[in-house]
Amino acid sequence: MSIDALAAARRFSVAPMLDWTTPQCRRIHRILCPQALLYSEMVTTGAIIFGDAARYLKHSGDMPCALQLGGGKADELAKASAIAQTFAYAEINLNVGCPSDRVQNNRIGACLMAEPRLVAQCLKAMQKESDVPVTVKHRLGIDEQNERQVIDFVDCLASESDCRVFIVHARKAWLQGLSPKDNRDIPPLNYELVYELKQRFPELHIVINGGINSIAEAKQHLQAVDGVMLGRAAYQEPRLLLEAAELFGCEIPIIESVLAALEVLLTKALDNRERLSDYTRHLLGLFNGQVGAKQFRRILSEEARSVEAGIEIWHKALAAVFSKKLC
Template sequence: MAQAQISDTQDDARLTPQGTGTPSAQCFSIAPMLDWTDRHCRYFHRLMTSQTLLYTEMVTTGAIIHGKGDYLGYSEQEHPISLQLGGSNPADLARCAKLAAERGYDEINLNVGCPSDRVQNGRFGACLMGEPALVADCVKAMRDVVDIPVTVKTRIGIDDQDSYEFLQAFIEQVRDAGCDTFIVHARKAWLSGLSPRENREIPPLDYPRVYKVKQDYANLTIALNGGVTSLEQTLEHLQHLDGVMMGREAYQNPYLLAQVDNLLFGQNNAVPSRHEVVRMMLPYMEQELAKGNYLSHMTRHMLGLFQNMQGARAWRRHLSENACKQGAGIQVVLDAMAKVPEFPQIEAVE
């Protein structure tokens, strides 16, 4: 597939989001997505972009402190990487932040955006927007014990508390506790009456409100999340903001990440083909299989790699039907890849 065509004006803007000069990792990131952005997914994404900031799935403080597994595990190749924490107890968050910093994470992010009932019952996520003093205490507790950045991912409002003044008050109180980076989902959260799935589309996104946050708080780093489906849109948002966080599109159409370093970070890297990305993933797969991990846990993140290409459906079907079988190895991946013509890469008619 041909690379996206970016206008000269947009192309020049890629290096200076909101006039800040050379872009940082916050310029572009992939959203933390529960059950999606696990360590296998992040390793796969990193093969296509070295600069993008990657986020873990949200991990609760309870899981880290009381769980039996290693909820902080990741590969060194995943840097820069941010741990997203879910919780509302300042002491517990500080304890987890300190553990994460000791493990080498590049950033700690507090979830103040998830609207699900399960998260609300745990008193974290979007419901915390209604308790800015508590969020401030949480941020300060973490800032007091780590030297790495502590950031907050939030919404523009919750339920009927959706005025710009409400958002301002929240940001100012959390800022005064030491947070200088906010990732703002441009849709308010409905904590009752809508399911999280419905809340993905209702109410409408309000990008101008996030732009106004940056205008009014120029000294803060403000990134936008919600509804971004292309790098062209990303460049447009970067005319107003410091960063963009992409979610489902980056997961479902991961090959767009192969253009990120050059288009958004001003690199001049050779762009690997889709087949080359698969080949680069094979040693990692072999290593994980040797540890007793399942092939399907890795290949499920790769199903969209050949999106819109001839053979994409056969690639997905072969992996879906065979990677889950007992004893499945990398030959399954090689056989699936063989179903996609490497040259020329012709757009599929599906």
């Protein structure tokens, strides 16, 4: 994928989310928004180097897709990046934003913001082993840090590595006292500081993340930064992915064509002996706010979980929505 095409895709992206942005989820999101850049779940360097790399890295039907790595040792990140080379990701991203205790204990995630030069070394090591862009996702700071220190953090990484893409979650992370869930909501948002990063470093590609819940909000942010990344909102309200077409100057796809493509995807998955629920669990919010949506969710939540569930369950769920529209 060309650098220009990848930069265009970054205009709208879906955040890496543990247990949510699975390969099955990304295939669905690719149907809903052909233009977006999608991200894998975070994969640790240990899982790739010492585990079954193909299990964690194999993907199809979701390009362009970025791989997010979790790690804090330059040599291990380099090895993992080298292995990932063979799996055709469009980008490799370093997680410097996750605040969970589990990753902190392994020197992964937001705790690395305290060591910008180490992060720069990690990025350089990854770049040496990768033919695709290496990017970073980070917070505005951690714990008692002054948020404005993020300016020095970005400056350090940009000057000491060739990293040119910064995905900024517009909140600090509190490593003690707040759960990962609370860290997504309680620390206040500071969008203006992310805008200032773009003003100070116009040569860098700045993507804003955190608390963005609509395409209208995304359009506002795009007046100040290069891209927007949505997380939970895009996952829980899949129709936002349809509306994101407007960010690329495209028409919103009609639901009939989307459902036809989903039918093909689900049928192929079932033919390959995959479980229906591995896909449909990512579609529960597709008709949120519409008549029949509650029954649609119930059918998929309860009946698609059976190992015997076939395409007829999907048809039954759709009928709960569309039969009511026809009444």
